[in-house]
Amino acid sequence: MAIRRSVAKRQGLPxxxxxxxxxxxxxxxxxxxxxxxxxxxxxxxxxPAWQQRTFALLDLHRPAC
Incomplete structure (x- = not known):
């Protein structure tokens, strides 16, 4: 019996x-x-995220200089 992946799984959703x-x-x-x-x-x-209004993950990884 083959296991079918759902549409969500094929699209890479967790x-x-x-x-x-x-x-x-x-x-x-x-x-x-x-x-x-x-x-x-x-x-x-x-x-600092709220103070700077920065919420994007990548922006949070880079410190503001």
Whole structure:
């Protein structure tokens, strides 16, 4: 049986997968710490992005001089 790719997959659109995690308490702590670091990074880049009204990904990668 052949697996057919959907039109969306042929056009390169990303897939979304939902899953339920069942981490140990140590893994849960590590996940929470990782989420906190990601949140801090997003806040760090969000402030200058809003100040400069620059939201394009490539523009955010290049510092304004």
């Amino acid at each position: 897939s979304v997968v939902q899953l339920r995690l069942a981490p140990t308490s140590a893994q849960a702590d590590a996940l929470a710490a990782a989420v906190q670091v990601c949140d801090q990074a997003a806040t760090y880049i969000s402030r």
